[in-house]
Amino acid sequence: MGDFNAASFYGEDSQDLRGPPGDKGDKGDQGNPGPRGEEGKDAYQVWLDLGNVGTPQDFIDSLTGPMGHIPAIMKVPYRFGGFASVSPVASEVLLLHELCADVVFPANLADTVGRAVFAPNADYPLDVTLLEPGLDPVPLGTITFHDDGSSTVAGPATELTAHKGALVKVTAAPSVDPGLANLSFTLSAFQTLSSADVFQEA
Numbered sequence: 001m002g003d004f005n006a007a008s009f010y011g012e013d014s015q016d017l018r019g020p021p022g023d024k025g026d027k028g029d030q031g032n033p034g035p036r037g038e039e040g041k042d043a044y045q046v047w048l049d050l051g052n053v054g055t056p057q058d059f060i061d062s063l064t065g066p067m068g069h070i071p072a073i074m075k076v077p078y079r080f081g082g083f084a085s086v087s088p089v090a091s092e093v094l095l096l097h098e099l100c101a102d103v104v105f106p107a108n109l110a111d112t113v114g115r116a117v118f119a120p121n122a123d124y125p126l127d128v129t130l131l132e133p134g135l136d137p138v139p140l141g142t143i144t145f146h147d148d149g150s151s152t153v154a155g156p157a158t159e160l161t162a163h164k165g166a167l168v169k170v171t172a173a174p175s176v177d178p179g180l181a182n183l184s185f186t187l188s189a190f191q192t193l194s195s196a197d198v199f200q201e202a
Contacts, residue, residue, distance in 0.1 A: 074193050078103045081186035086124070086172045094126065095170035095185075103189040105130075105160045109141040111188035114151030120181035121147055124172070128187065130160070131167040140168065143185050151185075162189070 041049070044059045052062070082095040109128070128140040141155025162168070168187065 076191040076193055078189045078191050079186055080168070081184065082170065083182070083184040084172070085180060085182050086120075092172040093169060094172055094183075095168070097168045097187075099162055099164055099166050099168065101191050102161065102163050103191055105140055105155070105162060105187075105189045107156065107158050109143075109153045109155035109187070112141070112143065112153045112155075112186065113188075114143040114145055114153070114183065114185040116145050116149045116151065117182035117184065118180065119147050119149040120145050120183075121179040123147070124181060124183075126183070126185065127171045127173060128155075129169045129171065130162050131169060132163060133165065137169075143170075145181065145183055 044056050047059045047062070052059070054062075078099075078101065080095075080097050082097075084092075084094040086092060086094070114126070124145045126143045126145070128143065130138040130140050132138070138160070139156075140160065141153060143151055143153050145151045170185065170187075
């Protein structure tokens with residue numbers, strides 16, 4: 001028997017025998033739920049299957065590892081600062097901050113920063129002084145603002161310890177003519193805490 005040829009059987013216009021597509025059928029009914037799967041292993045059994053040996057309590061205990069190393073001494077940042085509009089009319093106290101903890105000011109007042117929103121017309125220093133009760137004032141350093149908006153910080157070459165309750169005073173000097181300048185500054189010190197202090201506070 002030879003190959004079937006639709007054109008020779010139905011004629012050259014056999015494509016006309018196909019009707020238009022029918023309408024989409026209705027959605028079928030939802031099938032029945034499948035059978036329930038097998039019960040999975042609990043975490044304790046998985047732990048045993050991995051070659052561990054012990055009771056459920058041993059498994060629970062294994063979930064907590066040993067305490068990590070905590071340095072005996074930690075340095076915790078202590079920062080404070082202020083913002084002021086200054087002019088050279090008089091010596092002006094811009095900040096009087098009472099320390100709420102014993103802190104250490106780093107050598108050269110490291111990490112202390114100053115920013116000028118409106119820069120002064122000339123170099124303009126802010127003097128930083130430590131006032132400990134019953135002791136003479138101790139110069140902590142100077143934050144100098146420049147006419148290009150930058151600032152430099154100078155301070156003692158060694159660390160300086162200050163005690164809780166001491167005052168840190170920042171004073172604008174009247175000896176130069178900066179015009180009207182808007183200045184902000186942040187002083188940085190640190191607390192020295194032992195691991196025992198940390199756990200006691202927690």
